[in-house]
Amino acid sequence: MRRAAPWIAVAALAAVPLLGIGKYPLHLLIMILLWSFVYTSWSLMGRFGLVSFGHGAFMGIGAYVVTMLWNHYGLTPWLGIPLGIALAVAVAVLIGYPCFRFRITGHYFALVTLALTEVARLVIVALRDQTGGSLGVTPKTALAGGESFSLYALQFADKAAFFYIALVCWLGALWVWRRVDRSMARYAMEAISQEEDAAASVGVNVTRTKLAITVLSAAMTALGGALYGQYQLYVNPDTVSGIGISLQIVFAVIAGGMYVQLGPTVGAVFTLLLAEGLRIAVGHDVHGLDTFIYGALLVIFIIYMPNGILGRILERWGRRGAAARAAAPAGSPG
């Protein structure tokens, strides 16, 4: 039963669009899945102490490369997405390799990646003749003739198609998380995050291990950015890159819990529902209320719940479970 539960949950989730739940709830679900994908990708690094403020850059690269190639050269996103991912990976290596080689960690790593994210945003704004600058840009529609979808342009009038794309990506990210979690790399990364020199002395290739996890995380984030652009059919330097997005990613993950598999997903659900709930409750006229509450909560979370919502819940259960096991007679199956 325990093993089947996740599959049942996934099947139930996959059936949601068939229930005819309406556009708005479906839109919310898609946003949750897309952001969960990005947040989970970030946590692959974050959980090992590699706090990156540079993921806004990777997302921006993914979104803009695909949109620019499509708008200016008519290149299909099926080729644009791999190219965007390739560019993000190249940037990740360009920044990551020297950082890890020269032992730039902690604060310094966070601030170098912060510079990266601003470089990406500013380059997008500065190339305003091509990118539309800070006004953003819309991918040219392939559905002008009234078609319901264009596989070539990766554009769908029906939200359900995107729901399944986002669902597959999110499941993929969870799978990658699990693979990393069960690999030797996890132990290597944990050792590195504790003490790099000690890890190196027992034969861990510090630079290569960190670079591998960074490349993986950057590639997935770029894919997330590209899909976000394709789904919204609008990209803007401030909504897909820059320090604002980087901080949003970090915050949501901390809120959910960055050390557990579903933590980033819980973070996405929590932050999106909070924002939407406030928007419905208070209306459009009051700007900034959601961020105001986020900010305050972020501070409170870090002070009182550094493991996040899900992390805290699992911790409680774990303790109760451990107590129950201790109370049970020895030798009984746990």
Add this chain to the structure above:
Amino acid sequence: MEIFDVFLLEAVLNGLLFGGVLALLALGLNLVFGVIDVVWICYAELMMIGMYTVYFLYTVYKLPLIVAFAAGILVVSVCGVLLHVLVIRPVLNTEPINQLLVTGGVLFFLQAAATLAFGVQFRNLGLSLPSLELGEIFLPYSRIYAALTALVAMVVLYLFLKKTYLGTAIRAISQDRQIMPLMGVSPGRIYVITSAIGGGLAGLGACLLVLQYDVHPAIGLTFGPITFLICVLGGLGNMVGGFVAAFIFAQFISVGGFLLHIEWGYVMAFVFFIVMMFIRPQGLLGGKQ
């Protein structure tokens, strides 16, 4: 060609003046980092509070500018203390990255609070100071005053740190956190005082910026990243390094912006920063790590 050179010279001089202001901004952040070992990611948002304070006192309550400035500095100084006591102190002994992230939360909070309270419009003092004319070169007085004030503030801070008992205690804490309590210096008290001074410097920066720039809730995102990068480039906590780095950054932005476009000036400055991190990760003037 001759005209071109005059404008280039103007860009260089403006860069120098801008560098003075950036150096002052970096100074407060560096002081706090050097002593408490915490990066205030929300530093520029504290500055924003100061700018709003000056704006409202001067334009709405019609107080003299000098009083508004004094109040601005005081308010931000108090904010610095509150930030330390309410937010930083509880996480002071946890993982260092938590201290960075917690002030990130304050950044969101203050930015959104300003949006809620004042809306998103751009506000300015409505002052227009004249420009100094040197032949064909125009230098705004607001920038000249700002750079001069920044210089004076830096000299005062230097003398304070070198010549007074309290200054000596602050420097001592930044050198050895473990030993100083045994010497009768309470780190907690020094941290609060440092936060007040750091906040005060942010407030002074706010006064200088509000003369030249409109205040709006996102102003922190304009000045925040540059300020951290300057501090890191100079070597976090190294005030002289930050000073030098501020002038280098300002030249990139001013001259690069003049030759191409203002965003490219920033891009070049940031790329320079990233490259320098690899060449000298300890900062321009930092010692061996």
